[in-house]
Amino acid sequence: MGIDEVLKLDVPLYAHIPNGKGYNQEKETLEEHSNLCLAYFQRLLEEKQMKIPLDNLWKCYFSSTNSEILAFALRLLRYAILFHDVGKSNPGFQREKMENSAVGKGKLLCGTNHSLLSAIIYLDFCLGLLKQKGFSKSAQKLLKGLIYINAYVISRHHSDLASLQDFSDAFAPSGLACELIGELSEGKIQSYKGLVSLSEGKSESCPKFFERAVRGNNRKQQIGVFIYARLVYSLLVASDYYATSEYGNGVRIKQFGDFDQVEKLKAAYEGAARTEKIRCYEKESYGTVNSFSTQTDINILRNELFLDAEKAFFESQNGSIYFLESPTGSGKSNAAMNLSFQMLNEYRRKIFYIYPFNTLVEQNLDTLLATFGDAKGILEKIAVINSITPIKGEKETDSAEDFYQKSLLNRQFLNYPFILSTHVSLFQTMFGEKKEDVFGFMQLAGSVIVLDEIQSYKNLIWSEIIIFLKAFAELLDIKVIIMSATLPDLAYLTDEAEDVVRLVRDRAKYFSNPLFQNRVQVSYELLDENITFETLFNHMRSQMKKPTKVLVEFINKKSAYKFYGFLQEQEPSDTRIFLITGDDNQAERKRILASIKAETEQNVILVATQVIEAGVDIDMDIGYKDISKLDSEEQFLGRLNRSCLRLGKAFFFDLDSADKIYKNDIRRNREFTLKSQAMREILQSKDFSQYYGPILQRLKDEWNNACNDDNLPLFFSEDVQFLQFPKVEERMKLIDEEDWKVSVFFNRRIVLEDGRILDGKGCWERYKTLLADQKMDYAEKQYHLSIARSEMSFFIYEIDKMADFLTNDHVGELYYIEDGEQYFENGKLNMDLFKKEGALFVQ
Known part of the structure; x- marks a missing residue:
């Protein structure tokens, strides 16, 4: 295979010219670049076992396992990689971009662009190639559709995915593709050997034969087309970027972010102290206890959950979707960690841990650090991917350019074996239309994905989520673990519930156990009262016997702030008062939680919003909560009496309406x-x-049978199958645009509890200096960076992306505000003041 099949190489054609940084002084020919891209693609096929998901997708698409057809499909994909830049033979591109005067002087309608031209040349060549094969008419029709998808991806490889319709429109009589076909027919590219299949008239049929070809008979085929297009885009762009980086900077990507030694990881986990205790219990006691109803040691039940879930997995290893449902405090996270390691094998060598909030990402990173603290080399493979964590540095580099280049490529293409991230980041990779979103899509293949607290996802798209997850898992060879204390049976929404593996078979063993079911006594006496802050405070005082820790949760942030202020006005001398909301940064939350945990002599009242619900490691005696959703109430109860050493109490009240806060839920x-x-x-x-049950039934009835754009079958048969990427992204958004956040660093001086003073500006400058330092030993640099990031966390807050404010500096997506102190009152960021003053300042 070579580009000389479509281009005459007697005149030099170039793909890139030296960047002036001194690495490469020679122009790179188009042939050299194309061959290097193909070489990287071949490495991805072999080292990341990409043939497995590709074969799955082709078998689904063709409804066939015919080896000759599958081999030809792979050949078509190889040509897509090889030919993705042949449009650079465009004389305008060669003269203006490559400074190549050896080409002719003709100028095409596409100017200096090349992507659409490359797609047309590929389309024409492969349609001609197909004619030479003796496939059946039905197989030829499907192969034409595959060629069209590959051509569409080529046309977008320097831009966002947008919509297939845009590509189709280009072939209309007045479209650019149709006009370019006419110019190719006229021989305006001297290096091009000429069209063999397309003409101006025939080009109009391209969209039509694609639509006829890809219309799937079932939903799995419809989603398969969507997945295939994203996978091809990710593989093509990765091969292109890696090849371009190797030419431009001499940076050769040596690995693609998989565990090279799965057994080493498993051994490190088995050697952890907690795991060794569970294995000891397994040998001595597992399977010998007949009843757990009188068990007083909660760790026994945690051991049982760990082993029960593991046993269920070993008996159902061919599954794709696994449900792990167990009570709060039962050890779900550790059980899921063990399962994810057990699911790794020769072909599945990457783990994604996905959480609803950044706070849980950081919390579970701490757990992993504690688990693998002594395991050499493991921690280097763990990366946090979110908007507030800096890019992970690349270890084996010789220069600053290498460091930044490799680090950036690794971040863009998710080249890490072990990734902790948020569900928003995952959904951007799965459904986003921006090119940066799709870069790392290939990394999902052959992975284990652990999804925590899925009930916190927008319930309007629960059906879409589980349908997509099931198809992704089966076609991309993924194992998905979905875990929660309140896990909705999403499989009911797919009509294929039998395909889901439930890892806790004896649910009553845990949920009906007194240690979990009765550890908190619930009272509804306040639900019938007209609640005021004074009423609430007096009731709390009547329940508190020093030292008592009380948690009060409001569903409205303004109410939380007001009650916090009210408590401070009461000035209870025997009580420490804290406030945690979504406005607090990571360091502030950690400081507050540590102070509460350490307090043993005074009463404690923690006022909080919903951020306290899911997974936060806190153990309070008494709780008060403004009612909202039932699963939120259960999550709240999980913050009370977690140790099961006493009787917890919970009181529910009704103050603020949940309608506006949980709209459309x-x-x-x-x-x-x-x-x-x-x-x-x-x-x-x-x-x-x-x-x-009733909630899922209502969702199924309302959204599956809707006679409008919300109709579920129509969404998959039209928007998904025909690659309407902007529409799919919009529908699968977990967070509405007005709720998006950005990370902002507020420069100020902070006095820590030990008396140390942190200077924000100094922390910011030290961090920037460390990032740029390439002479420091890697281990030493990582040590100092960890300190710098820890200090910086005291100054970083999550701000509404829609807010107007000016910044003084930034590093990546982290923004810096010089005069940050003006927005704080009593040590707390006044978000209303910031938004007001920031907006005024911008105007």
């Missing part, structure tokens, strides 16, 4: 809240299937 409806006696009984029994 069925769970806010009165019949699904604690205003209903049925919901109170479910909260006591912990049988959340009785809660989710």
Whole structure:
């Protein structure tokens, strides 16, 4: 294979010219670049086992395992990689971009662009190649559709995916593709050997034969087309970027972010102290206990959950989607960690841990650090991917350019074996249309994905989520673990519930156990009262016996701030008062939680918003909560009496309406809240299937049968199958645009509890200096960077992306504000003041 199949190489054609940085002084020929791209693609096929997901996708698409057809499909893909830049033979590109005067002087309508031209040349060549094969008419029709998808991806390889419709429109009589075909017919590119299949008239049929070819008979085929286009885009762009980087900077990517020694990772985990204790219990006691109802040691039940889930997996290893449902405090995270390692094998060598909030990402990173603290080399493979964590440095580099180049490529293409991230980041990779979103898509193939607290996802798209997850898992050879204490049976929405593996088979063993079911006594006495801050405070005082730790959760942030202020006005001398909201940064939350945990002599009142619910490691005695959704109430109870060493108490009240806060969420409806006696009984029994059953049925009825754009079958058969990427991204958004956040560094001086003073500007400058320092030993640099990041966390806050404010500096997506102190009151960021003053300042 070579580009000389479509181009005459008697006149030099170039792909890149020296960047002036001194590495490469020679121009790179188009042939050299194309061959290097193909070489990287071949490495991806072999080292990342990409043939497995590709074969899965082709078998699904063709509804066939015909080896000759699969081999030809791979050949078509290789040509897509090889020919993706042949449009650079465009005389305008060669003269103006490559400073190549050896080509003719003709100028094409596409100017100096080359992507669409490359797509046309590829399309024409491969359609001609197909004619030479003796495939059946049905196979030829499907192969034409595949060629068209590959050509579409080539046309977008320097831009966002946009919509296939845009590509189709280009072939209309007045479209650019049609006009370029005419110019190619006229021989305006002297180096091009000429069209063999397309003409101006025939080009109009391209969109039509694609639509006829790819219309899948079932939803899996419809999603398969969507996945295939994204995978081809990711593979093509990765091969292109790696090859370009090797030419431009001499940076050769040596590995693609998989565990090279899976057994070493498993051995390190098995050698951890906690795992060794569980294995000891397995040998001595597992399977010998007949009843756990009188068990007083919660660690015994945690051991049982770990081993029960592992046993269920070993008995169902061919599954794709696994549900791990168990009570808060039962050790789900450790059980999931063990399962993810067990799922790794020769072909599956990457792990994604996905959490709903950045706070949980950081919390679980701490857990991993504690688990693998003594395991050499493991921690270097763990990367946090979110908007507030800097790019992970590349270790084996010789220069500053190499360092930044490799680090950036690794971040763009997710070249890490072990990734901790948020569900927003994952969904951007799975569904985003921006090119940066799709770069790392190939890394999903052959991975284990652990999804935590899936009930926190927008329930309007629960059906779409589980349908997509199932198809992604089967076609890309992924194992997905979905875990929660309140896990909705999303499989019900797919009509294929039998394909989901439930890792906790004896649910009552845990949920009905007194250690979990009765550890918190729930009272509804305040639900019938007209709640005021004074009423709430007086009731709290009546329940507090020093030292008592009380958690008060509001669903409205303004109410939380007001009650915090009210408590401070009461000046209770025997009580420490804290406030945690979404406005607090990571360091502030950590400081508050550590102070609460350490307090043993005074009463504690923690006022909080919903950020306290999911997964936060805190153990309080008494809780007060403004009612919202039943699963939120259960998550709240999980913050009380976690150690099961005493009796916890919870009181629910009704202050703020949940309608505006949980808009479009069925769970806010009165019949699904604690205003209903049925919901109170479910909260006591912990049988959340009785809660989710009617909710899932309503979702299924309302969205699957809608006679509008929300209709679920129509979404998959039209938007997904025909690659309407902007529409798919919009529908699969977990967070509405007005709720997006950016990370902002507020420069100020902070006095720590030990009396040390942190200077924000100094922290910022030290961090920038460290990032640029290439002479420092890698281990030493990582040590100092970890200190710098820890200090910086005291100054970083998450701000609404829609807010208007000016910044003085930035590093990546982290923004710096010089005069940050003006926006703080009593040590707390006044978000209303910041938004008001920032907007005024911008105007």
